[in-house]
Amino acid sequence: MRAYEINEFGIENLSITERKMPVPQANEVVVKFHAASLNFRDLMMVKGVYDPEVRRPLVPFSDGAGEVVEIGSEVTRWKVGDRVMPAFMQDWIDGAIDYRKAKTALGGDLDGCLREYGAFREAGLVPIPGHLTYEEAATLPCAGVTAWNALRVSGKLAKGDKVLLLGTGGVSIFALQFAKNVGAETIITSSSDDKLEMAGTLGATHTINYKTNPDWDEEVLELTGKRGVDHIVEVGGAGTLQKSINCVRMGGHIAVIGVLAGKGGFDPISILMKAVRLQGIFVGSRVMFEDMAEMIRNEYIKPVVTKVFEFDDAREALSMMESGDHFGKIVVKVGG
Structure with missing residues (x-):
């Protein structure tokens, strides 16, 4: 599968590489990504400003949306075909934040969403509101x-x-x-x-x-x-x-x-x-995410997306973020 990696800092150094397809553990599902969205944190991460000591290679972008294509043997929350969004911090399910939960953020401590497939613990996912496209849903997890x-x-x-x-x-x-x-x-x-x-x-x-x-x-x-x-x-x-x-x-x-x-x-x-x-405010828990998604579903709220870039143009998307020309969110399509 194709994935972007940070090996050297700088937008110009962000590169596409081939990685092995993920295999789910017993409590994991494999998500095929259809879209990922940008946050200012992602730009700072790619440029080496957010955390100069971050482990590399690293798949950037904390936010994405896709569909479940494979499930582990003990998974009960999801089935193949479900449309999902990974939570920003995979282990912050509910309650107060702590250092352990804060060290499970996507696109930083863990590989992010700018890739074609990813394996996630079943507890770290939230269902996409039915009226949203993948591009719209990808804007929700962080912003x-x-x-x-x-x-x-x-x-x-x-x-x-x-x-x-x-x-x-x-x-x-x-x-x-x-x-x-x-x-x-x-x-x-x-x-x-x-x-x-x-x-x-x-x-x-x-x-x-x-x-x-x-x-x-x-x-x-x-x-x-x-x-x-x-x-x-x-x-x-x-x-x-x-x-x-x-x-x-x-x-x-x-x-x-x-x-x-x-x-x-x-x-x-x-x-x-x-x-x-x-x-x-350091984003929020999965329960907050679920409550927000329910309100968005009930009130039929549509995220504001200023532009959608193709997967091969992710560097251009980051340059747009850097310029400040956007209104609302910038999204990158993933896969076909």
Whole structure:
């Protein structure tokens, strides 16, 4: 079977190789992948920024979707033909995260999904909602679950809450869809008026161009009557965190997810004085994934895919991720 491998860091060094077909152990199934999707973590992994000491060769990309083509002798959860998605962390089934569970992430500690076939423990898979294509389903395991954990689990999002979303990448767009579904009021930022217009068609209540309005935190306060928002999906990291703290309400919730905005600093006194709850989000458990998938199925939510690349063009997909030109998710088709 064909698989991409990281042997040397750099997009240009990502290579296709031939690997042996996986053989399932007693509690495993073999999944034939039809699609894999990109996250910023995957780009950092390929470039050697996320973990310079990661084991190599490594199959990249944590997120994928496919069908079960073979099952082990003790498998009871799945049958041949089932459409499935591997969970981001294979051993985080439920409960609190711990170091052991965190060391079972696909596309990092374990081989990822940018390959034609993979063997997975039966407990590490989730069924695909029936109305989704493989390309759409492949976007859910990391970005979707991260947004779900940030707002619905950590944030306990409620109707009428005010939510600030930074940027228009995969996590932020999923968060926009989930917030709208609950009946929350949303504010979303971008440097592109075209992307803000697209966010508006998805139901964003307010949009802010942070390039033309660098003091976007002040505009958020204006839009909320100086009160501030209840929740912030903070994907910028150190480069945006202080502005996020400025415009969250007293006692509000900031879900810290990404590092897209680079370096910066913040005053911890402002966290104390506003009693802000700062919560790191590291994707989520299989149970969170299942709960999210059930809601997506019931509400007929469709992930936003900006472009689908062929398997041989995975490097071009990574270059698009690096450019920041995408809106929502980027997907790579796998197999025929």
